[in-house]
Amino acid sequence: MKKVAILGSTGSIGVTSCDVIRKHRDDFCITLLSTNVNYKLLAEQANEFRPDCLYIGRKEFAEDLKGLLKYGPKIFSGPEGLVESVKNSDAKLLLNALIGAVGLLPTLEAIKLSMDVALANKETLVVGGELVTSMAKKKNVKITPVDSEHNAIFQCLKGNLERPLSRIILTASGGPLLGLPLDQFNDVSPKQALNHPTWGMGKKISIDSATMMNKGLEIIEARWLFDLPAEMIDVVIHPQSIVHGMAEFSDGSIISVLGPTSMSIPIIYSLYYPEHAPSAPVAMLDLAKGLNLEFFAPDEKRFPLLKTAKMAAKELGTVPTVLNASNEVAVQAFLDGKIKFTDIRLVVEGAISSHRSVKADDIKVLLEVDAWARKYAEEFISTRGR
Ligand code: MG
Numbered sequence: 353m354k355k356v357a358i359l360g361s362t363g364s365i366g367v368t369s370c371d372v373i374r375k376h377r378d379d380f381c382i383t384l385l386s387t388n389v390n391y392k393l394l395a396e397q398a399n400e401f402r403p404d405c406l407y408i409g410r411k412e413f414a415e416d417l418k419g420l421l422k423y424g425p426k427i428f429s430g431p432e433g434l435v436e437s438v439k440n441s442d443a444k445l446l447l448n449a450l451i452g453a454v455g456l457l458p459t460l461e462a463i464k465l466s467m468d469v470a471l472a473n474k475e476t477l478v479v480g481g482e483l484v485t486s487m488a489k490k491k492n493v494k495i496t497p498v499d500s501e502h503n504a505i506f507q508c509l510k511g512n513l514e515r516p517l518s519r520i521i522l523t524a525s526g527g528p529l530l531g532l533p534l535d536q537f538n539d540v541s542p543k544q545a546l547n548h549p550t551w552g553m554g555k556k557i558s559i560d561s562a563t564m565m566n567k568g569l570e571i572i573e574a575r576w577l578f579d580l581p582a583e584m585i586d587v588v589i590h591p592q593s594i595v596h597g598m599a600e601f602s603d604g605s606i607i608s609v610l611g612p613t614s615m616s617i618p619i620i621y622s623l624y625y626p627e628h629a630p631s632a633p634v635a636m637l638d639l640a641k642g643l644n645l646e647f648f649a650p651d652e653k654r655f656p657l658l659k660t661a662k663m664a665a666k667e668l669g670t671v672p673t674v675l676n677a678s679n680e681v682a683v684q685a686f687l688d689g690k691i692k693f694t695d696i697r698l699v700v701e702g703a704i705s706s707h708r709s710v711k712a713d714d715i716k717v718l719l720e721v722d723a724w725a726r727k728y729a730e731e732f733i734s735t736r737g738r
Contacts, residue, residue, distance in 0.1 A: 504597030568661020
């Protein structure tokens with residue numbers, strides 16, 4: 353039985369992960385569940401799975417959480433408690449489904465403890481890719497991507513590592529604004545931007561899909577996961593979200609992974625890895641129904657942040673850290689109605705152009721740059737806010 357720690361268990365990926373584990377109770381035992389504020393759902397999950405450790409981000413909810421529990425686990429809270437909870441979890445695998453750069457420190461802690469990592473928190477690699485991958489190599493820790501595109505490409509490359517690769521291709525649905533006329537982007541509301549056509553996801557990633565920053569972050573994530581230069585990582589729009597990722601080899605062959613549009617597949621793959629799941633978590637893809645698969649290039653005029661992120665993937669250093677932190681602040685400000693949809697890019701571009709990149713191999717430096725970019729973005733927004 354594999355002991356699994358789940359960070360971010362009340363979010364979209366976390367809930368799906370609990371659901372997958374619920375159906376495979378003989379193979380997994382959850383030792384840690386966590387949330388930032390949603391203590392009611394955390395208590396429900398905890399009473400069902402009985403992990404020894406719980407983490408609640410906001411200290412003021414710790415007592416409410418305790419009041420709902422039917423047993424007595426160790427409870428960690430506050431920013432400093434996050435890494436502590438991982439340390440105490442005694443897990444073999446950390447499934448990191450946190451949102452944002454806050455996921456970096458617990459990933460590093462897991463690697464330090466020789467815990468394998470199923471990574472749904474792409475910001476871990478966007479912000480600390482160099483540090484994380486070199487440490488994982490040293491500790492012989494397996495990082496399995498839960499992000500659907502990367503999980504697919506991980507599978508495409510498996511068994512083909514000796515074969516000359518020409519490029520990998522990340523597919524993108526194009527998000528809810530794919531067909532919107534350019535002159536209407538100014539007036540996009542949070543509700544409109546949250547309305548994703550194929551994937552049901554959390555708010556942050558849904559807005560990132562609408563700007564296509566999500567795909568930009570995924571380029572940087574892929575750069576570190578597969579140790580490839582940004583020039584070998586392409587993005588293609590595929591509105592049906594059936595082909596999840598592709599690897600093109602120098603002889604012209606493309607290997608791809610197709611599957612239902614469900615995160616439970618990369619989740620079950622990563623939970624069982626390097627073993628294999630005994631069954632599919634959702635209904636199989638029905639090819640006989642007739643699939644219409646379209647592919648076309650993204651329009652960078654419509655999605656300027658994709659271009660900015662590609663540039664960050666080439667430059668590296670601390671540029672991706674600034675890109676990510678300023679974007680996190682800008683997305684929240686857009687959701688709070690403080691800035692327009694088209695201001696998100698201005699915040700990010702402003703932060704990047706005001707930053708002098710340095711080497712990104714020291715956690716202290718990364719945290720400082722992350723904090724600087726957040727402050728820059730907040731000030732930018734407060735002077736610009738409508
Ligand atoms: Mg993805």
